[in-house]
Amino acid sequence: xxxxxxxxxxxLSEALHNSWTAHLCGxxxxxxxxxxxxxxxxxxxxxxxxxxLVEAQxxxxxxxxxxxxxxxxxxxxxxxxxxxxGARLAAAVSLALASVKVRDHVLDADGVFARRPVAAGAxxxxxxxxxxxxxxxxxxxxxxxxxxDAAGRQTELERAAGPGSSVLLVTEPTETATAAAFAHTAVxxxxxxxxxxxxxxxxxxxxxxxxxxxxxxxxxxxxxxxxNPLTATGTGRAEVERLCRDAVHGIRLALKDVEFAExxxxxxxxxxxxxxxxxxxxxxxxxxxxxxHAPHPGGPLIGEPPTxxxxxxxxxxxxxxxxxxxxxxxxxQLMCCEHEDPWSREKKDGWCQRNCDCNCxxxxxxxxxxxxxxxxxxxx
Numbered sequence: 134x135x136x137x138x139x140x141x142x143x144x145l146s147e148a149l150h151n152s153w154t155a156h157l158c159g160x161x162x163x164x165x166x167x168x169x170x171x172x173x174x175x176x177x178x179x180x181x182x183x184x185x186l187v188e189a190q191x192x193x194x195x196x197x198x199x200x201x202x203x204x205x206x207x208x209x210x211x212x213x214x215x216x217x218x219g220a221r222l223a224a225a226v227s228l229a230l231a232s233v234k235v236r237d238h239v240l241d242a243d244g245v246f247a248r249r250p251v252a253a254g255a256x257x258x259x260x261x262x263x264x265x266x267x268x269x270x271x272x273x274x275x276x277x278x279x280x281x282d283a284a285g286r287q288t289e290l291e292r293a294a295g296p297g298s299s300v301l302l303v304t305e306p307t308e309t310a311t312a313a314a315f316a317h318t319a320v321x322x323x324x325x326x327x328x329x330x331x332x333x334x335x336x337x338x339x340x341x342x343x344x345x346x347x348x349x350x351x352x353x354x355x356x357x358x359x360x361n362p363l364t365a366t367g368t369g370r371a372e373v374e375r376l377c378r379d380a381v382h383g384i385r386l387a388l389k390d391v392e393f394a395e396x397x398x399x400x401x402x403x404x405x406x407x408x409x410x411x412x413x414x415x416x417x418x419x420x421x422x423x424x425x426h427a428p429h430p431g432g433p434l435i436g437e438p439p440t441x442x443x444x445x446x447x448x449x450x451x452x453x454x455x456x457x458x459x460x461x462x463x464x465x466q467l468m469c470c471e472h473e474d475p476w477s478r479e480k481k482d483g484w485c486q487r488n489c490d491c492n493c494x495x496x497x498x499x500x501x502x503x504x505x506x507x508x509x510x511x512x513x
Contacts, residue, residue, distance in 0.1 A: 136178030137345050137410040138402050144409070145401060151213075152398050155198060156181040156188075156223075159215030162201060163224035168265045172224075175231035175262070179342060180223045182402060183314055186331065187219030189399045190322035190392070218273055218321045225269035226314045229280040232262035236284070241359055275317045283310040291360060296367040301376070303362040304343040311339030327391045334387035334403065341380040341407060345414050348373050370415065377411045449476050 145153060160181045164172040188197060199216045203209040235255050238246045245251045263281060270277040283306035294303050315335025319327035347362045348370065354361040363373060385404045393399060411417075449457065457475040473479065 136180070137342050138178050138182065138406045139410070140402065140406050144406070149398050149401055153181075153185075153402070155213055156184045156215045156220070158201060158204070158207070158212055159220040160184055160223045160227065161206075162214060163216075163220040164228065167221060167224055167269050168228060168262070171258070172228055172262065172265065175224075175227045177227055177230070179338075180227035180230065182338075182399075183223035183226055183318060184215050184219040185398055185402060186315065186318040187217075187222065187321050188215065189395050190319060190324045190327060192394050219318070221269060222273050222275060222314070222317065222321060225266045225273065225275065225277055226280065228262045228266040228269070229277045232259040232266065233281070233284040235259045235262075273317075273321065275314075279313045280310045283307065291362070291365070294362065294365045296365075298366045300344070300347075300362050300366045300368040300373070301340070303366070304340045307343040308336040308339040311342070312336040324392060330387050330390035334384050334391070337380040337383040337387065338403065338407070341377055341384070341410075344373055344377050344380070345410055348377075348414050374411065374415045377415075378408075381407045381411060447478075449478065 140150075140153060157176070157178070161173050161176040164175055194217075197215065197217060198213045201212050201214045203211055236259050238244075239252045239255050239259075242252075246255060263277075266277045266280075287303075287306045290303050290306065294300075312332040312335040315338070316328040316332040319325055319331050343362075350359075351361050351363050351370075353359075355364060362368070363370070384407060388396075388399065388403060455475070
């Protein structure tokens with residue numbers, strides 16, 4: 134699971150959190166239904182924005198949701214999930230981006246990808262995902278070649294970049310690809326007049342995602358001797374942060390020119406969460422204001438005294454706990470849903486629920502048309 138938009142449940146109202154989850158699960162299931170079980174590994178937080186944008190521009194339809202069966206990532210609970218062209222476009226785009234990411238890992242010989250059999254298998258998967266994403270996009274009138282062409286240009290631009298080069302020359306392919314995907318949501322939603330503004334929002338979102346990814350990886354890339362756009366161009370972190378904050382501001386301005394049927398979730402994800410992502414990467418976030426000041430419903434946080442164990446559930450032995458941990462890890466329960474601790478059997482939230490990054494207490498109302506109506510004091 135990758136992406137810069139990672140809202141926790143404390144930064145969204147209950148209705149918006151349910152809607153966000155519906156799009157995330159809808160993307161995962163669209164990948165499975167259209168491209169097979171392995172394709173579900175391409176599910177990512179940023180890809181679901183495509184599905185959100187399509188739904189937000191079009192009037193709500195009765196068949197826009199369906200009930201999905203139990204899933205380990207939801208604690209074996211059913212859920213209402215997004216369906217339709219938005220989820221399918223998000224799946225096609227996510228699959229294309231995942232194929233590019235796999236190729237990058239192979240090229241950099243990251244971890245297990247340094248082994249020839251693994252690299253050969255990964256390249257075969259990437260080629261299959263290229264074909265599948267192209268077929269899925271074609272059925273929706275979207276040519277995913279723009280995404281793959283951008284990835285091809287990326288390598289050439291990286292080779293040409295050097296000290297003194299503008300880092301924005303390196304982010305251009307990502308900007309172009311994201312702009313195309315955002316603009317096509319207007320076509321699917323029947324709002325062609327939104328295409329230009331959404332293309333601008335997508336271009337800046339692509340720039341932001343690329344720069345934040347580079348900033349997060351800068352130290353690790355330097356230690357591993359890997360290429361990084363910031364190091365290669367000699368761009369300082371202060372300048373990168375300025376470019377990121379300019380991109381966030383530009384996204385907010387572009388969204389004001391888009392006609393939405395329901396703006397709230399788009400506004401929260403693209404106007405608020407993008408700013409929080411910049412805070413997180415550059416160390417300005419204050420952490421989750423909810424978990425910092427209130428008892429955590431899923432169990433104790435680090436540094437808090439442990440919750441007494443109920444007498445009916447004695448502690449598991451080390452070996453039994455390891456077996457349970459392995460099972461829960463393989464089904465993603467440790468990451469994504471409430472679960473029992475494998476050894477102590479205390480109730481705990483998943484890792485991604487506990488380790489949230491929100492530092493804004495604003496819960497925009499579900500009919501929010503911008504921060505003016507929320508009066509949350511956030512700078513947007």
